[in-house]
Amino acid sequence: xxxxxxxxxxxxxLGNARTFLVTWALARQRGFRVVMRIEDLDSPRVKPGAxxxxxxTFRWLGMDWDNPxxxxxxxxxxxxxxxxxxxxxxxxxxxxxxxxxxxEAAASAPQxxxxxxxxxxxxxxxxxxxxxxxxxxxxxxxGTNWRFAVxxxxxxxxxxxxxxxxxxxxxxxxxxxxxxxxxxxxYQLAVVVDDHRQGVTSVIRGDDLxxxxxxQLLLYRxxxxxxxxxxxxxxxxxxxxxxxxxxxxxxxxxxxxxxLGVPPGAVVGLVAGWCGCTEEGSGRREMSTAEFVxxxxxxxxxxxxxxFGPEDDQWLLAQAGS
Ligand code: GLU
Numbered sequence: 001x002x003x004x005x006x007x008x009x010x011x012x013x014l015g016n017a018r019t020f021l022v023t024w025a026l027a028r029q030r031g032f033r034v035v036m037r038i039e040d041l042d043s044p045r046v047k048p049g050a051x052x053x054x055x056x057t058f059r060w061l062g063m064d065w066d067n068p069x070x071x072x073x074x075x076x077x078x079x080x081x082x083x084x085x086x087x088x089x090x091x092x093x094x095x096x097x098x099x100x101x102x103x104e105a106a107a108s109a110p111q112x113x114x115x116x117x118x119x120x121x122x123x124x125x126x127x128x129x130x131x132x133x134x135x136x137x138x139x140x141x142x143g144t145n146w147r148f149a150v151x152x153x154x155x156x157x158x159x160x161x162x163x164x165x166x167x168x169x170x171x172x173x174x175x176x177x178x179x180x181x182x183x184x185x186x187y188q189l190a191v192v193v194d195d196h197r198q199g200v201t202s203v204i205r206g207d208d209l210x211x212x213x214x215x216q217l218l219l220y221r222x223x224x225x226x227x228x229x230x231x232x233x234x235x236x237x238x239x240x241x242x243x244x245x246x247x248x249x250x251x252x253x254x255x256x257x258x259x260l261g262v263p264p265g266a267v268v269g270l271v272a273g274w275c276g277c278t279e280e281g282s283g284r285r286e287m288s289t290a291e292f293v294x295x296x297x298x299x300x301x302x303x304x305x306x307x308f309g310p311e312d313d314q315w316l317l318a319q320a321g322s
Pocket of ligand 1: 005006007039191204205209
């Protein structure tokens with residue numbers, strides 16, 4: 001069982017379309033069930049209409065899923081609350097009302113290359129069993145962040161694409177937030193609760209989330225959830241400048257190409273080419289999702305990031321009306 005877990009923070013662009021198409025095709029190839037989940041807890045970035053747009057793009061591309069109603073995270077926070085209650089009762093999380101600036105000031109050295117400030121270990125209070133509802137009440141309408149006390153050792157796991165990993169989360173990010181001051185679970189906790197309750201055994205996604213896999217495994221263990229899923233993290237699609245595909249690379253939304261008459265098979269064909277599944281010499285061609293499922297071989301997917309360039313854009317446009 002695997003899942004498609006889009007965040008409705010905007011329309012699907014060719015980079016995330018590639019990740020979702022590969023996830024879907026590998027799952028279908030292996031006879032896995034595929035469940036749809038809408039990760040809409042990042043409320044300030046959630047865009048109205050994005051869910052319909054993303055699901056519409058998936059259907060247009062020829063993808064399907066097995067749960068008729070997608071799981072929408074924001075509809076019911078109770079399953080996440082149940083999990084944070086357990087972590088609090090076990091003394092594995094603690095409330096933290098420090099601001100980002102205060103944390104940065106307390107961190108001795110800034111973390112190179114990390115977006116997240118590593119939370120200094122000395123800020124962790126003595127751990128004890130807490131009543132999540134009791135502590136959370138009385139902290140004001142904004143509530144407080146809760147952090148997970150990260151064990152002081154690397155977290156080894158085998159990624160089915162990226163190979164053996166052993167990130168030391170205590171050094172990379174330190175005690176990370178699992179419950180936000182907005183009164184919502186943070187991404188890391190929500191994913192674990194949902195992957196477990198949706199019966200997900202195989203997680204396939206972009207390798208920007210490789211460190212998250214280790215954080216999520218820590219939470220599986222802290223909550224005593226089993227089985228832990230296997231992971232497969234694929235390199236992202238980048239622009240010519242080596243940065244991940246974004247607005248500055250032009251309009252790469254799948255909907256944009258669709259509106260210009262580009263057929264879905266052209267988008268699938270482009271993605272198939274990026275995955276190393278066009279035959280030698282024959283170049284790129286339109287492909288149905290059924291053909292893509294047959295042609296995709298995970299061992300032929302390039303190990304390095306894919307670069308989207310003007311020739312890809314031109315090729316897509318050339319398929320319009322052909
Ligand atoms: N919602 C995330 C995204 O759209 C994916 C998270 C995950 O696959 O765990 O990038």
